[in-house]
Amino acid sequence: MKNIKAKRKAQKSVSYGKYGYLFIAPFFIIYFIFDLWPLFTTFYYSFFEYYIRNLTESMNFCGFDNYRNVLGITAGEKAYFLKYLKNTVILWLGNFIPQILLSLLLAVWLTDNRCRLKGIGLTKVMIYLPNMITAASISVLFGVMFSQYGPVTAFLRDVCKVTIPYGDFLKDIGSTRFLISFVLFWMWFGSTTILLISGMLGINPNLYEAADIDGAGGWKKFTKITVPLLKPILLYTLITSAIGGLQMYDIPALFNTDAAAMIGLPDDTTTTVTMYIMRLYKADVGKASAISVLLFLITLAISVVLFCIMGDHEKGGK
Amino acid sequence: MLRNNYTLKIKCVRFLRTSVCILLCLMCLIPFWMMFVNATRTTHDIRSSITLIPGTNLLKNIASLQDTFKNMDINVFRSMWNSLVIAAPSTLLAVYVSSLTAYGIFVYDFKLRKAAWNFIMFVMLVPGSVAAIGFYRCMLQMKLIDSYLPLILPAAASPSVVFFMHQYMKSALSTEMIEAARIDGAGEIRIFHTIITPLMKPAMATQAIFLFVISWNNLFIPSMILTTDSKKTLPMFVQILQSYAFKTDYGAVYVGLSVTVLPLFLIYFLLSRYIVAGVALGGVKE
Numbered sequence: 327m328k329n330i331k332a333k334r335k336a337q338k339s340v341s342y343g344k345y346g347y348l349f350i351a352p353f354f355i356i357y358f359i360f361d362l363w364p365l366f367t368t369f370y371y372s373f374f375e376y377y378i379r380n381l382t383e384s385m386n387f388c389g390f391d392n393y394r395n396v397l398g399i400t401a402g403e404k405a406y407f408l409k410y411l412k413n414t415v416i417l418w419l420g421n422f423i424p425q426i427l428l429s430l431l432l433a434v435w436l437t438d439n440r441c442r443l444k445g446i447g448l449t450k451v452m453i454y455l456p457n458m459i460t461a462a463s464i465s466v467l468f469g470v471m472f473s474q475y476g477p478v479t480a481f482l483r484d485v486c487k488v489t490i491p492y493g494d495f496l497k498d499i500g501s502t503r504f505l506i507s508f509v510l511f512w513m514w515f516g517s518t519t520i521l522l523i524s525g526m527l528g529i530n531p532n533l534y535e536a537a538d539i540d541g542a543g544g545w546k547k548f549t550k551i552t553v554p555l556l557k558p559i560l561l562y563t564l565i566t567s568a569i570g571g572l573q574m575y576d577i578p579a580l581f582n583t584d585a586a587a588m589i590g591l592p593d594d595t596t597t598t599v600t601m602y603i604m605r606l607y608k609a610d611v612g613k614a615s616a617i618s619v620l621l622f623l624i625t626l627a628i629s630v631v632l633f634c635i636m637g638d639h640e641k642g643g644k
Numbered sequence: 645m646l647r648n649n650y651t652l653k654i655k656c657v658r659f660l661r662t663s664v665c666i667l668l669c670l671m672c673l674i675p676f677w678m679m680f681v682n683a684t685r686t687t688h689d690i691r692s693s694i695t696l697i698p699g700t701n702l703l704k705n706i707a708s709l710q711d712t713f714k715n716m717d718i719n720v721f722r723s724m725w726n727s728l729v730i731a732a733p734s735t736l737l738a739v740y741v742s743s744l745t746a747y748g749i750f751v752y753d754f755k756l757r758k759a760a761w762n763f764i765m766f767v768m769l770v771p772g773s774v775a776a777i778g779f780y781r782c783m784l785q786m787k788l789i790d791s792y793l794p795l796i797l798p799a800a801a802s803p804s805v806v807f808f809m810h811q812y813m814k815s816a817l818s819t820e821m822i823e824a825a826r827i828d829g830a831g832e833i834r835i836f837h838t839i840i841t842p843l844m845k846p847a848m849a850t851q852a853i854f855l856f857v858i859s860w861n862n863l864f865i866p867s868m869i870l871t872t873d874s875k876k877t878l879p880m881f882v883q884i885l886q887s888y889a890f891k892t893d894y895g896a897v898y899v900g901l902s903v904t905v906l907p908l909f910l911i912y913f914l915l916s917r918y919i920v921a922g923v924a925l926g927g928v929k930e
Binding site: 445462466471485570580614615629 | 658661662664665668672673675678679682690691692693694741742744745747748749751752753754755756757764766767769770771773774775776777778780781782794797798800801803836857860861864882883885886887894897898901904905908909911912917919923924
């Protein structure tokens with residue numbers, strides 16, 4: 327068998343190898359022009375003081391000055407990058423922690439054979455719905471519903487007698503952050519649940535039967551069988567969510583903002599890193615590039631961790 | 645007795661879990677339902693009360709929305725058309741080029757095969773927005789600002805789609821099949837187009853749905869590239885709507901939002917079965 331395979335491989339490489347390059351060429355040409363080259367120039371620009379004002383460009387090499395400025399190391403400069411990174415991480419954690427907990431619970435419930443629920447298919451369809459709809463529309467929708475004169479605000483104030491800070495959720499830092507995190511959670515928990523369900527269905531049911539015979543309870547089965555075997559998928563979810571979360575733009579940029587200045591209200595506390603890039607991309611290319619590079623390095627670090635862990639897992643599995 | 649106790653317990657648990665699931669489904673639906681309902685009510689009613697029963701002011705709200713954008717080069721239908729003009733070709737291009745790439749790596753043995761595959765796996769997790777500044781400057785130099793090309797062409801290089809197609813090929817294609825076609829005298833490019841493409845249809849369709857929706861919903865890059873009002877896409881229209889939201893009447897805002905959401909609602913409820921199955925396969929996070 328091995329021999330035949332090797333022979334076939336040899337035959338292929340002799341006569342057809344060049345077609346491989348032909349088939350993959352379009353992808354790589356496009357990738358180099360539209361992704362790799364821009365990434366390279368972003369690195370390059372980040373070392374220049376590169377302003378565009380009144381249609382004139384000025385570009386002077388400045389070493390690591392842009393990085394020093396956005397990180398607040400230079401005297402007199404505020405560490406905006408760190409501030410917005412902190413905003414982004416708070417908004418992301420506020421959505422991810424409840425999201426993963428609820429998704430795990432739901433996935434366990436929807437895959438439980440001893441207590442089969444009806445309408446599982448319909449539930450999956452419903453909870454995934456928000457993920458498909460334009461994030462911009464969702465953001466504005468929640469914005470108008472929870473605004474000072476919004477129907478939900480009025481309902482909570484008049485019927486539920488909730489005390490609203492400053493009489494307006496969108497003037498309160500905690501409320502605005504909570505709402506943005508909630509919208510993100512609302513958009514993503516369905517997707518995560520479905521992913522976890524498909525992972526759980528891959529677990530050998532005999533393991534659970536054996537645990538039943540040994541008298542293990544639901545919690546024990548969950549912590550000793552489900553979670554360890556689900557680890558790769560949980561990791562994948564964590565990493566993709568973290569990378570996506572760092573790029574978070576649509577929801578915070580449209581929810582409660584001064585759109586022209588790209589400031590996340592109230593008081594610049596819901597501005598994310600990508601909103602900062604959007605604020606600077608036309609005028610201060612050098613600084614915007616430095617922010618992008620920092621964001622890239624963080625993303626890269628996260629991806630590398632995933633790559634190693636997933637790679638290990640694949641080797642171990644086979 | 646014990647048996648009865650057990651069934652009772654299961655029944656209680658089932659009741660509890662079903663209730664929670666129903667509540668979650670409602671949580672996902674009610675905001676949209678409220679949006680559609682508010683689109684049919686007067687601004688005064690929207691501000692004063694909350695309800696799930698439609699009103700009678702829909703036509704007036706539509707007229708008011710049209711009136712708001714009367715003097716601008718953009719309105720909701722125009723922006724929808726623009727989004728379609730971008731999303732449709734970029735989806736086709738992405739599906740086609742990704743299949744091509746995955747097939748090249750799957751079938752042929754060449755020196756850089758392993759390197760190419762590792763490269764694709766590696767860049768899969770690098771999001772496009774980190775290179776946005778370089779991309780914007782590059783498009784500026786190529787005089788492609790305010791054109792749709794920078795929003796369509798880059799879709800051809802979608803690493804996660806290549807990965808998905810490759811996974812599918814592993815289960816759906818066999819080298820014997822391709823060798824049989826070769827013996828029959830078919831050329832390599834013809835084999836791909838007449839034998840492989842039909843076999844890949846289910847995978848292509850799944851990926852096409854997600855690619856279309858991702859392109860349709862994209863806001864970040866189009867906001868950098870498109871400057872003329874008349875060329876703006878649907879999410880950019882929503883952004884304009886947001887800046888009007890607190891000045892004009894709410895009824896019009898809700899109508900506008902409803903119109904932007906309706907096409908995706910239709911697509912979703914027609915194709916939900918395939919979409920949910922596609923999500924379960926993973927790799928659609930963008």
